[in-house]
Amino acid sequence: MLYNLAQRGVKCVLFEKGELTCGATWHAAGLVTRFHGGNNFRLWHDEGVNLFTQWQNEGTPLSFHTPGSIRLIPNEKSYIDEARYQVGKAKIFSSLFGCAEHHMISPDEIKEKHPLVNLDDTGIYAGILTEGDGHIDPSSVTNAFADRAKGLGGVIEQKTEAPPAAINESDHWQLVVALNLLPSKQWEVITRTASGEEKRTVADFVINAAGLWCDKVGAMAGVRVPSVVLQHQYCITEAIPEVKEYHDKHGHQLPVLRDLKGSFYVRDERDGIL
Ligand SMILES: Cc1cc2nc3c(=O)[nH]c(=O)nc-3n(C[C@H](O)[C@H](O)[C@H](O)COP(=O)(O)OP(=O)(O)OC[C@H]3O[C@@H](n4cnc5c(N)ncnc54)[C@H](O)[C@@H]3O)c2cc1C
Structure with a gap:
Protein backbone atom coordinates (compact mmCIF):
# COMPACT_ATOMS: atom_id res chain seq x y z
CA MET A 1 0.00 0.00 0.00
CA LEU A 2 2.83 2.38 0.85
CA TYR A 3 4.34 1.74 -2.58
CA ASN A 4 1.06 2.24 -4.42
CA LEU A 5 0.21 5.41 -2.51
CA ALA A 6 3.70 6.86 -2.92
CA GLN A 7 3.49 6.05 -6.62
CA ARG A 8 0.37 8.21 -6.79
CA GLY A 9 2.12 11.09 -5.04
CA VAL A 10 0.39 10.63 -1.66
CA LYS A 11 2.54 11.70 1.29
CA CYS A 12 2.46 8.70 3.59
CA VAL A 13 4.25 7.05 6.48
CA LEU A 14 4.22 3.43 7.62
CA PHE A 15 4.61 2.74 11.35
CA GLU A 16 5.91 -0.72 12.22
CA LYS A 17 6.23 -1.82 15.82
CA GLY A 18 8.94 -4.36 14.98
CA GLU A 19 10.62 -4.84 11.64
CA LEU A 20 9.05 -5.19 8.21
CA THR A 21 7.78 -8.77 7.67
CA CYS A 22 7.94 -9.64 11.39
CA GLY A 23 4.19 -10.40 11.47
CA ALA A 24 2.63 -13.23 9.46
CA THR A 25 4.57 -12.30 6.34
CA TRP A 26 8.00 -13.76 7.08
CA HIS A 27 6.76 -17.33 7.38
CA ALA A 28 4.21 -17.38 4.57
CA ALA A 29 4.74 -20.19 2.09
CA GLY A 30 4.95 -17.48 -0.54
CA ASP A 137 10.25 -15.19 -0.93
CA PRO A 138 7.85 -13.01 1.13
CA SER A 139 10.64 -11.04 2.85
CA SER A 140 12.42 -10.25 -0.41
CA VAL A 141 9.25 -9.05 -2.09
CA THR A 142 8.27 -6.91 0.92
CA ASN A 143 11.70 -5.30 0.93
CA ALA A 144 11.49 -4.74 -2.82
CA PHE A 145 8.22 -2.86 -2.31
CA ALA A 146 9.71 -0.97 0.66
CA ASP A 147 12.80 0.14 -1.28
CA ARG A 148 10.70 1.37 -4.17
CA ALA A 149 8.21 3.09 -1.85
CA LYS A 150 11.08 4.93 -0.12
CA GLY A 151 12.49 5.91 -3.50
CA LEU A 152 9.13 7.52 -4.28
CA GLY A 153 9.04 9.48 -1.01
CA GLY A 154 7.22 6.99 1.25
CA VAL A 155 8.49 6.93 4.84
CA ILE A 156 8.94 3.78 6.93
CA GLU A 157 9.42 4.11 10.67
CA GLN A 158 10.29 0.86 12.34
CA LYS A 159 12.35 -0.51 15.17
CA THR A 160 15.65 1.31 15.24
CA GLU A 161 16.97 0.27 18.62
CA ALA A 162 18.77 -2.88 19.71
CA PRO A 163 16.19 -5.47 20.77
CA PRO A 164 15.66 -5.34 24.52
CA ALA A 165 16.25 -8.47 26.57
CA ALA A 166 12.60 -8.93 27.46
CA ILE A 167 10.33 -8.46 24.49
CA ASN A 168 6.89 -7.10 25.10
CA GLU A 169 4.76 -4.65 23.18
CA SER A 170 6.04 -1.53 24.86
CA ASP A 171 9.61 -2.50 24.00
CA HIS A 172 8.99 -2.01 20.31
CA TRP A 173 9.78 1.03 18.28
CA GLN A 174 6.92 2.90 16.64
CA LEU A 175 4.15 0.97 18.29
CA VAL A 176 0.92 2.71 17.38
CA VAL A 177 -0.76 3.22 20.75
CA ALA A 178 -3.61 5.62 20.01
CA LEU A 179 -5.70 6.93 17.13
CA ASN A 180 -7.70 10.05 17.95
CA LEU A 181 -10.17 11.76 15.64
CA LEU A 182 -9.57 15.52 15.73
CA PRO A 183 -12.24 18.22 15.26
CA SER A 184 -10.63 18.84 11.84
CA LYS A 185 -11.68 15.23 10.93
CA GLN A 186 -8.02 14.34 10.69
CA TRP A 187 -6.46 11.55 12.71
CA GLU A 188 -3.91 12.00 15.43
CA VAL A 189 -1.64 8.95 15.48
CA ILE A 190 0.38 8.44 18.64
CA THR A 191 3.40 6.15 18.41
CA ARG A 192 5.67 5.14 21.26
CA THR A 193 9.32 4.09 21.31
CA ALA A 194 11.00 1.55 23.53
CA SER A 195 12.16 4.29 25.87
CA GLY A 196 8.59 5.53 26.27
CA GLU A 197 9.02 8.58 24.08
CA GLU A 198 5.77 9.42 22.30
CA LYS A 199 5.38 11.05 18.92
CA ARG A 200 2.32 12.64 17.35
CA THR A 201 1.57 12.48 13.63
CA VAL A 202 -1.52 14.00 12.05
CA ALA A 203 -2.97 12.31 8.98
CA ASP A 204 -6.01 12.72 6.75
CA PHE A 205 -6.44 8.96 6.56
CA VAL A 206 -5.22 5.97 8.52
CA ILE A 207 -4.96 2.52 6.94
CA ASN A 208 -5.09 -0.33 9.39
CA ALA A 209 -2.59 -2.86 8.01
CA ALA A 210 -1.79 -4.50 11.33
CA GLY A 211 -2.49 -8.05 10.10
CA LEU A 212 -3.45 -10.29 12.97
CA TRP A 213 -3.36 -7.32 15.35
CA CYS A 214 -5.84 -5.35 13.22
CA ASP A 215 -8.65 -5.69 15.76
CA LYS A 216 -6.45 -4.05 18.41
CA VAL A 217 -5.54 -1.16 16.13
CA GLY A 218 -9.17 -0.85 14.99
CA ALA A 219 -10.27 -0.63 18.61
CA MET A 220 -8.00 2.42 19.07
CA ALA A 221 -10.28 4.25 16.63
CA GLY A 222 -13.44 2.74 18.08
CA VAL A 223 -13.81 0.45 15.07
CA ARG A 224 -14.61 -3.21 15.57
CA VAL A 225 -12.70 -5.32 13.06
CA PRO A 226 -14.45 -8.69 12.90
CA SER A 227 -11.36 -10.77 12.26
CA VAL A 228 -10.06 -13.84 14.03
CA VAL A 229 -6.65 -15.45 13.95
CA LEU A 230 -6.51 -18.94 12.45
CA GLN A 231 -3.66 -21.39 12.68
CA HIS A 232 -2.08 -22.36 9.38
CA GLN A 233 0.65 -24.94 9.49
C1 LIG B 1 1.96 -20.54 7.64
C2 LIG B 1 1.42 -19.51 6.70
C3 LIG B 1 1.53 -19.70 5.33
C4 LIG B 1 1.02 -18.74 4.45
N1 LIG B 1 1.19 -18.92 3.11
C5 LIG B 1 0.76 -17.99 2.23
C6 LIG B 1 0.97 -18.15 0.84
O1 LIG B 1 1.53 -19.14 0.40
N2 LIG B 1 0.55 -17.17 0.00
C7 LIG B 1 -0.08 -16.05 0.48
O2 LIG B 1 -0.44 -15.17 -0.33
N3 LIG B 1 -0.30 -15.87 1.80
C8 LIG B 1 0.11 -16.82 2.68
N4 LIG B 1 -0.11 -16.65 4.02
C9 LIG B 1 -0.83 -15.47 4.45
C10 LIG B 1 0.12 -14.27 4.49
O3 LIG B 1 1.25 -14.58 5.27
C11 LIG B 1 -0.61 -13.07 5.10
O4 LIG B 1 -1.83 -12.86 4.45
C12 LIG B 1 0.23 -11.80 4.95
O5 LIG B 1 1.55 -12.02 5.38
C13 LIG B 1 -0.40 -10.69 5.75
O6 LIG B 1 0.42 -9.55 5.62
P1 LIG B 1 0.07 -8.26 6.43
O7 LIG B 1 1.09 -7.24 6.06
O8 LIG B 1 -1.38 -7.95 6.26
O9 LIG B 1 0.22 -8.70 7.97
P2 LIG B 1 1.55 -8.96 8.83
O10 LIG B 1 2.67 -9.52 8.03
O11 LIG B 1 1.14 -9.74 10.04
O12 LIG B 1 1.98 -7.49 9.23
C14 LIG B 1 1.30 -6.73 10.19
C15 LIG B 1 2.33 -5.84 10.83
O13 LIG B 1 1.67 -4.92 11.70
C16 LIG B 1 2.56 -4.65 12.76
N5 LIG B 1 1.78 -4.11 13.87
C17 LIG B 1 0.78 -4.73 14.55
N6 LIG B 1 0.29 -3.92 15.51
C18 LIG B 1 0.99 -2.75 15.43
C19 LIG B 1 0.95 -1.51 16.16
N7 LIG B 1 0.09 -1.30 17.16
N8 LIG B 1 1.82 -0.53 15.80
C20 LIG B 1 2.71 -0.70 14.78
N9 LIG B 1 2.79 -1.85 14.07
C21 LIG B 1 1.94 -2.86 14.38
C22 LIG B 1 3.17 -6.01 13.08
O14 LIG B 1 4.40 -5.89 13.76
C23 LIG B 1 3.32 -6.62 11.69
O15 LIG B 1 4.63 -6.46 11.16
C24 LIG B 1 0.38 -17.58 4.94
C25 LIG B 1 0.28 -17.39 6.32
C26 LIG B 1 0.79 -18.33 7.19
C27 LIG B 1 0.68 -18.08 8.67
Whole structure:
Protein backbone atom coordinates (compact mmCIF):
# COMPACT_ATOMS: atom_id res chain seq x y z
CA MET A 1 0.00 0.00 0.00
CA LEU A 2 2.83 2.38 0.85
CA TYR A 3 4.34 1.74 -2.58
CA ASN A 4 1.06 2.24 -4.42
CA LEU A 5 0.21 5.41 -2.51
CA ALA A 6 3.70 6.86 -2.92
CA GLN A 7 3.49 6.05 -6.62
CA ARG A 8 0.37 8.21 -6.79
CA GLY A 9 2.12 11.09 -5.04
CA VAL A 10 0.39 10.63 -1.66
CA LYS A 11 2.54 11.70 1.29
CA CYS A 12 2.46 8.70 3.59
CA VAL A 13 4.25 7.05 6.48
CA LEU A 14 4.22 3.43 7.62
CA PHE A 15 4.61 2.74 11.35
CA GLU A 16 5.91 -0.72 12.22
CA LYS A 17 6.23 -1.82 15.82
CA GLY A 18 8.94 -4.36 14.98
CA GLU A 19 10.62 -4.84 11.64
CA LEU A 20 9.05 -5.19 8.21
CA THR A 21 7.78 -8.77 7.67
CA CYS A 22 7.94 -9.64 11.39
CA GLY A 23 4.19 -10.40 11.47
CA ALA A 24 2.63 -13.23 9.46
CA THR A 25 4.57 -12.30 6.34
CA TRP A 26 8.00 -13.76 7.08
CA HIS A 27 6.76 -17.33 7.38
CA ALA A 28 4.21 -17.38 4.57
CA ALA A 29 4.74 -20.19 2.09
CA GLY A 30 4.95 -17.48 -0.54
CA LEU A 31 2.58 -19.03 -3.06
CA VAL A 32 1.54 -16.52 -5.69
CA THR A 33 -0.89 -17.45 -8.40
CA ARG A 34 -2.59 -16.12 -11.47
CA PHE A 35 -5.74 -18.02 -10.50
CA HIS A 36 -8.68 -16.69 -8.53
CA GLY A 37 -12.36 -17.53 -8.56
CA GLY A 38 -13.39 -13.90 -8.07
CA ASN A 39 -13.21 -11.20 -10.73
CA ASN A 40 -11.26 -8.40 -9.04
CA PHE A 41 -8.84 -10.73 -7.31
CA ARG A 42 -8.16 -12.50 -10.60
CA LEU A 43 -6.97 -9.17 -12.05
CA TRP A 44 -4.93 -8.33 -8.94
CA HIS A 45 -3.31 -11.75 -8.87
CA ASP A 46 -2.33 -11.44 -12.50
CA GLU A 47 -1.02 -7.92 -11.97
CA GLY A 48 1.04 -9.08 -8.97
CA VAL A 49 2.63 -12.00 -10.81
CA ASN A 50 3.41 -9.76 -13.81
CA LEU A 51 5.04 -7.19 -11.52
CA PHE A 52 7.17 -9.79 -9.71
CA THR A 53 8.22 -11.27 -13.06
CA GLN A 54 9.20 -7.82 -14.33
CA TRP A 55 11.15 -6.91 -11.17
CA GLN A 56 12.96 -10.23 -11.14
CA ASN A 57 13.84 -9.85 -14.84
CA GLU A 58 15.18 -6.38 -14.06
CA GLY A 59 17.52 -7.89 -11.47
CA THR A 60 15.69 -7.51 -8.14
CA PRO A 61 16.46 -10.64 -6.10
CA LEU A 62 13.03 -12.09 -5.21
CA SER A 63 13.59 -15.86 -5.24
CA PHE A 64 10.57 -15.98 -7.52
CA HIS A 65 10.05 -19.48 -8.95
CA THR A 66 7.47 -19.92 -11.69
CA PRO A 67 6.99 -23.64 -12.28
CA GLY A 68 3.23 -23.12 -12.74
CA SER A 69 0.53 -24.70 -10.63
CA ILE A 70 -2.00 -27.49 -10.89
CA ARG A 71 -5.29 -27.53 -8.99
CA LEU A 72 -6.51 -31.08 -8.50
CA ILE A 73 -10.19 -31.57 -9.32
CA PRO A 74 -11.96 -34.47 -7.60
CA ASN A 75 -14.44 -36.54 -9.59
CA GLU A 76 -17.48 -34.78 -8.16
CA LYS A 77 -20.01 -32.80 -10.13
CA SER A 78 -19.76 -29.60 -8.10
CA TYR A 79 -15.94 -29.48 -8.40
CA ILE A 80 -16.00 -30.34 -12.12
CA ASP A 81 -18.69 -27.74 -12.89
CA GLU A 82 -16.77 -25.08 -10.96
CA ALA A 83 -13.51 -26.01 -12.72
CA ARG A 84 -15.13 -25.72 -16.16
CA TYR A 85 -16.70 -22.42 -15.19
CA GLN A 86 -13.34 -21.04 -14.01
CA VAL A 87 -11.47 -22.21 -17.10
CA GLY A 88 -14.18 -20.63 -19.28
CA LYS A 89 -14.09 -17.40 -17.31
CA ALA A 90 -10.31 -17.28 -17.60
CA LYS A 91 -10.68 -17.33 -21.40
CA ILE A 92 -12.94 -14.28 -21.24
CA PHE A 93 -10.54 -12.47 -18.88
CA SER A 94 -7.70 -13.37 -21.20
CA SER A 95 -9.40 -11.87 -24.24
CA LEU A 96 -10.69 -8.80 -22.36
CA PHE A 97 -7.80 -7.97 -20.04
CA GLY A 98 -4.87 -10.10 -21.21
CA CYS A 99 -4.95 -12.28 -18.08
CA ALA A 100 -3.42 -15.74 -18.14
CA GLU A 101 -5.61 -18.59 -19.37
CA HIS A 102 -6.05 -21.78 -17.37
CA HIS A 103 -6.27 -25.21 -18.95
CA MET A 104 -8.06 -28.34 -17.90
CA ILE A 105 -5.62 -31.27 -18.07
CA SER A 106 -6.18 -35.01 -17.68
CA PRO A 107 -4.69 -37.17 -14.89
CA ASP A 108 -2.10 -38.47 -17.41
CA GLU A 109 -1.09 -34.91 -18.23
CA ILE A 110 -0.86 -34.09 -14.50
CA LYS A 111 1.49 -37.04 -14.10
CA GLU A 112 3.53 -35.85 -17.07
CA LYS A 113 3.94 -32.38 -15.54
CA HIS A 114 4.48 -33.68 -12.00
CA PRO A 115 6.01 -37.17 -12.27
CA LEU A 116 6.16 -37.59 -8.48
CA VAL A 117 2.43 -37.39 -7.96
CA ASN A 118 0.55 -40.65 -7.45
CA LEU A 119 -3.06 -40.34 -8.57
CA ASP A 120 -3.95 -44.04 -8.23
CA ASP A 121 -7.26 -44.53 -6.42
CA THR A 122 -7.50 -40.84 -5.59
CA GLY A 123 -10.60 -40.17 -7.69
CA ILE A 124 -8.90 -37.15 -9.28
CA TYR A 125 -10.86 -36.25 -12.42
CA ALA A 126 -8.58 -33.57 -13.87
CA GLY A 127 -6.36 -30.64 -13.03
CA ILE A 128 -6.47 -26.93 -13.78
CA LEU A 129 -3.07 -25.92 -15.07
CA THR A 130 -1.92 -22.33 -14.62
CA GLU A 131 1.37 -21.43 -16.18
CA GLY A 132 3.83 -18.75 -15.11
CA ASP A 133 2.99 -18.64 -11.40
CA GLY A 134 4.55 -20.32 -8.37
CA HIS A 135 6.09 -18.93 -5.21
CA ILE A 136 8.21 -16.05 -4.01
CA ASP A 137 10.25 -15.19 -0.93
CA PRO A 138 7.85 -13.01 1.13
CA SER A 139 10.64 -11.04 2.85
CA SER A 140 12.42 -10.25 -0.41
CA VAL A 141 9.25 -9.05 -2.09
CA THR A 142 8.27 -6.91 0.92
CA ASN A 143 11.70 -5.30 0.93
CA ALA A 144 11.49 -4.74 -2.82
CA PHE A 145 8.22 -2.86 -2.31
CA ALA A 146 9.71 -0.97 0.66
CA ASP A 147 12.80 0.14 -1.28
CA ARG A 148 10.70 1.37 -4.17
CA ALA A 149 8.21 3.09 -1.85
CA LYS A 150 11.08 4.93 -0.12
CA GLY A 151 12.49 5.91 -3.50
CA LEU A 152 9.13 7.52 -4.28
CA GLY A 153 9.04 9.48 -1.01
CA GLY A 154 7.22 6.99 1.25
CA VAL A 155 8.49 6.93 4.84
CA ILE A 156 8.94 3.78 6.93
CA GLU A 157 9.42 4.11 10.67
CA GLN A 158 10.29 0.86 12.34
CA LYS A 159 12.35 -0.51 15.17
CA THR A 160 15.65 1.31 15.24
CA GLU A 161 16.97 0.27 18.62
CA ALA A 162 18.77 -2.88 19.71
CA PRO A 163 16.19 -5.47 20.77
CA PRO A 164 15.66 -5.34 24.52
CA ALA A 165 16.25 -8.47 26.57
CA ALA A 166 12.60 -8.93 27.46
CA ILE A 167 10.33 -8.46 24.49
CA ASN A 168 6.89 -7.10 25.10
CA GLU A 169 4.76 -4.65 23.18
CA SER A 170 6.04 -1.53 24.86
CA ASP A 171 9.61 -2.50 24.00
CA HIS A 172 8.99 -2.01 20.31
CA TRP A 173 9.78 1.03 18.28
CA GLN A 174 6.92 2.90 16.64
CA LEU A 175 4.15 0.97 18.29
CA VAL A 176 0.92 2.71 17.38
CA VAL A 177 -0.76 3.22 20.75
CA ALA A 178 -3.61 5.62 20.01
CA LEU A 179 -5.70 6.93 17.13
CA ASN A 180 -7.70 10.05 17.95
CA LEU A 181 -10.17 11.76 15.64
CA LEU A 182 -9.57 15.52 15.73
CA PRO A 183 -12.24 18.22 15.26
CA SER A 184 -10.63 18.84 11.84
CA LYS A 185 -11.68 15.23 10.93
CA GLN A 186 -8.02 14.34 10.69
CA TRP A 187 -6.46 11.55 12.71
CA GLU A 188 -3.91 12.00 15.43
CA VAL A 189 -1.64 8.95 15.48
CA ILE A 190 0.38 8.44 18.64
CA THR A 191 3.40 6.15 18.41
CA ARG A 192 5.67 5.14 21.26
CA THR A 193 9.32 4.09 21.31
CA ALA A 194 11.00 1.55 23.53
CA SER A 195 12.16 4.29 25.87
CA GLY A 196 8.59 5.53 26.27
CA GLU A 197 9.02 8.58 24.08
CA GLU A 198 5.77 9.42 22.30
CA LYS A 199 5.38 11.05 18.92
CA ARG A 200 2.32 12.64 17.35
CA THR A 201 1.57 12.48 13.63
CA VAL A 202 -1.52 14.00 12.05
CA ALA A 203 -2.97 12.31 8.98
CA ASP A 204 -6.01 12.72 6.75
CA PHE A 205 -6.44 8.96 6.56
CA VAL A 206 -5.22 5.97 8.52
CA ILE A 207 -4.96 2.52 6.94
CA ASN A 208 -5.09 -0.33 9.39
CA ALA A 209 -2.59 -2.86 8.01
CA ALA A 210 -1.79 -4.50 11.33
CA GLY A 211 -2.49 -8.05 10.10
CA LEU A 212 -3.45 -10.29 12.97
CA TRP A 213 -3.36 -7.32 15.35
CA CYS A 214 -5.84 -5.35 13.22
CA ASP A 215 -8.65 -5.69 15.76
CA LYS A 216 -6.45 -4.05 18.41
CA VAL A 217 -5.54 -1.16 16.13
CA GLY A 218 -9.17 -0.85 14.99
CA ALA A 219 -10.27 -0.63 18.61
CA MET A 220 -8.00 2.42 19.07
CA ALA A 221 -10.28 4.25 16.63
CA GLY A 222 -13.44 2.74 18.08
CA VAL A 223 -13.81 0.45 15.07
CA ARG A 224 -14.61 -3.21 15.57
CA VAL A 225 -12.70 -5.32 13.06
CA PRO A 226 -14.45 -8.69 12.90
CA SER A 227 -11.36 -10.77 12.26
CA VAL A 228 -10.06 -13.84 14.03
CA VAL A 229 -6.65 -15.45 13.95
CA LEU A 230 -6.51 -18.94 12.45
CA GLN A 231 -3.66 -21.39 12.68
CA HIS A 232 -2.08 -22.36 9.38
CA GLN A 233 0.65 -24.94 9.49
CA TYR A 234 3.16 -26.27 7.05
CA CYS A 235 6.13 -28.58 7.28
CA ILE A 236 9.30 -28.71 5.24
CA THR A 237 11.06 -31.96 4.41
CA GLU A 238 14.75 -32.60 4.05
CA ALA A 239 16.07 -33.20 0.53
CA ILE A 240 14.18 -35.96 -1.31
CA PRO A 241 16.31 -37.80 -3.92
CA GLU A 242 13.45 -37.90 -6.50
CA VAL A 243 12.88 -34.15 -6.17
CA LYS A 244 16.59 -33.46 -6.56
CA GLU A 245 16.73 -35.77 -9.57
CA TYR A 246 13.84 -33.85 -11.19
CA HIS A 247 15.60 -30.52 -10.59
CA ASP A 248 18.90 -31.81 -11.97
CA LYS A 249 17.17 -33.23 -15.04
CA HIS A 250 14.80 -30.36 -15.84
CA GLY A 251 16.59 -27.33 -14.41
CA HIS A 252 13.41 -26.05 -12.77
CA GLN A 253 11.01 -26.91 -9.98
CA LEU A 254 7.97 -29.15 -10.04
CA PRO A 255 4.63 -27.36 -10.44
CA VAL A 256 2.85 -26.31 -7.25
CA LEU A 257 0.06 -28.77 -6.46
CA ARG A 258 -3.11 -27.64 -4.78
CA ASP A 259 -5.64 -30.15 -3.51
CA LEU A 260 -8.93 -28.30 -3.47
CA LYS A 261 -10.83 -30.90 -1.49
CA GLY A 262 -8.11 -31.79 0.99
CA SER A 263 -7.28 -28.09 1.32
CA PHE A 264 -3.51 -28.41 1.17
CA TYR A 265 -0.73 -27.46 -1.17
CA VAL A 266 2.70 -28.84 -1.99
CA ARG A 267 5.59 -26.94 -3.48
CA ASP A 268 9.32 -27.49 -3.79
CA GLU A 269 11.58 -26.13 -1.08
CA ARG A 270 15.19 -26.48 -2.19
CA ASP A 271 15.46 -30.22 -3.00
CA GLY A 272 12.65 -31.15 -0.63
CA ILE A 273 9.02 -30.13 -0.40
CA LEU A 274 6.93 -27.80 1.71
C1 LIG B 1 1.96 -20.54 7.64
C2 LIG B 1 1.42 -19.51 6.70
C3 LIG B 1 1.53 -19.70 5.33
C4 LIG B 1 1.02 -18.74 4.45
N1 LIG B 1 1.19 -18.92 3.11
C5 LIG B 1 0.76 -17.99 2.23
C6 LIG B 1 0.97 -18.15 0.84
O1 LIG B 1 1.53 -19.14 0.40
N2 LIG B 1 0.55 -17.17 0.00
C7 LIG B 1 -0.08 -16.05 0.48
O2 LIG B 1 -0.44 -15.17 -0.33
N3 LIG B 1 -0.30 -15.87 1.80
C8 LIG B 1 0.11 -16.82 2.68
N4 LIG B 1 -0.11 -16.65 4.02
C9 LIG B 1 -0.83 -15.47 4.45
C10 LIG B 1 0.12 -14.27 4.49
O3 LIG B 1 1.25 -14.58 5.27
C11 LIG B 1 -0.61 -13.07 5.10
O4 LIG B 1 -1.83 -12.86 4.45
C12 LIG B 1 0.23 -11.80 4.95
O5 LIG B 1 1.55 -12.02 5.38
C13 LIG B 1 -0.40 -10.69 5.75
O6 LIG B 1 0.42 -9.55 5.62
P1 LIG B 1 0.07 -8.26 6.43
O7 LIG B 1 1.09 -7.24 6.06
O8 LIG B 1 -1.38 -7.95 6.26
O9 LIG B 1 0.22 -8.70 7.97
P2 LIG B 1 1.55 -8.96 8.83
O10 LIG B 1 2.67 -9.52 8.03
O11 LIG B 1 1.14 -9.74 10.04
O12 LIG B 1 1.98 -7.49 9.23
C14 LIG B 1 1.30 -6.73 10.19
C15 LIG B 1 2.33 -5.84 10.83
O13 LIG B 1 1.67 -4.92 11.70
C16 LIG B 1 2.56 -4.65 12.76
N5 LIG B 1 1.78 -4.11 13.87
C17 LIG B 1 0.78 -4.73 14.55
N6 LIG B 1 0.29 -3.92 15.51
C18 LIG B 1 0.99 -2.75 15.43
C19 LIG B 1 0.95 -1.51 16.16
N7 LIG B 1 0.09 -1.30 17.16
N8 LIG B 1 1.82 -0.53 15.80
C20 LIG B 1 2.71 -0.70 14.78
N9 LIG B 1 2.79 -1.85 14.07
C21 LIG B 1 1.94 -2.86 14.38
C22 LIG B 1 3.17 -6.01 13.08
O14 LIG B 1 4.40 -5.89 13.76
C23 LIG B 1 3.32 -6.62 11.69
O15 LIG B 1 4.63 -6.46 11.16
C24 LIG B 1 0.38 -17.58 4.94
C25 LIG B 1 0.28 -17.39 6.32
C26 LIG B 1 0.79 -18.33 7.19
C27 LIG B 1 0.68 -18.08 8.67
